[in-house]
């Protein structure tokens with residue numbers, strides 16, 4: 216049967232247009248080789264340095280898929296092609312020193328990003344600007360994936376405005392029977408944990424890097440997630456310590472960037488994309504939220520934040536465009552009332568189901 220080494224060897228042999236090989240150029244990320252009853256499923260991300268390189272790599276992606284598909288016992292292959300979004304102008308990330316655990320000794324710094332026990336994949340949901348609907352997308356995507364039968368965790372790491380307890384409809388403090396591990400809460404088929412349930416958000420806003428690092432580490436590693444196919448992490452907006460810590464400490468499969476079509480949101484989304492490039496975390500796609508609004512009375516469609524901006528940006532920088540979500544009253548009410556719209560039926564629930572299918576189909580969730 217085909218194992219990881221066989222896949223790596225097959226990929227190593229794929230030539231690049233300008234010379235060298237796929238493996239030699241260090242372009243393959245998030246390689247997963249999953250044996251199953253029907254055969255082995257393989258997924259990986261090819262991350263090009265920029266949009267032009269990504270375009271040129273499309274035949275390489277096809278060749279890589281074919282080469283892996285030809286290996287014995289392989290039942291399915293999915294390769295996602297994405298780009299860094301241009302060379303990074305951001306300064307290199309600071310050298311993070313061992314994190315202070317709150318009220319505990321600092322953890323020794325691991326050699327590099329580590330897996331979270333029992334968790335197969337970590338997807339970071341990020342945005343450049345606040346208020347674009349990142350938490351809404353994270354919650355609904357988690358619920359949509361759970362409805363597909365995936366084992367899903369949701370970690371609310373938005374220290375400055377934790378909103379998942381409200382969106383998921385559970386506000387109680389998680390139990391910690393042994394004083395060490397934290398039992399996650401469960402709602403709509405999703406196990407979830409929020410930094411907002413453990414700390415006073417008014418105090419959290421003045422926390423500095425090491426304290427945030429300690430808290431995030433605790434949420435990731437001391438929560439009893441059990442076996443998860445995917446852990447979705449709802450990040451704070453922007454490009455700060457939480458993003459750095461997550462990507463430097465945990466093996467993040469990739470990031471999904473949420474933006475509205477507005478120019479101001481897109482400018483900030485580019486900064487977030489740039490940050491993930493610096494951190495070597497592949498951007499798996501862009502999602503346009505609040506794309507359009509349909510008048511409930513006359514059916515007239517308007518684009519309050521402009522039309523198609525995120526799709527164009529995704530095309531421009533060579534990152535997959537994962538879909539658009541409308542401005543929708545039920546989405547807002549569902550978020551406020553603790554029942555994400557993806558838990559019910561309707562066009563927005565379908566849009567999230569399609570997004571979930573796409574991620575599952577690509578081996579990313």
Ligand SMILES: Nc1ncnc2c1ncn2[C@@H]1O[C@H](COP(=O)(O)OP(=O)(O)OP(=O)(O)O)[C@@H](O)[C@H]1O
Nearest residue numbers: 345346347348349350351376541542543546547550
């Ligand atoms: N597609 C949508 N249609 C209608 N309302 C939406 C939609 N997406 C988000 N909202 C609403 O917009 C508000 C902000 O959304 P949300 O909290 O998800 O944004 P965010 O990007 O996570 O913000 P922040 O990280 O700054 O807290 C919420 O009240 C939410 O219900």
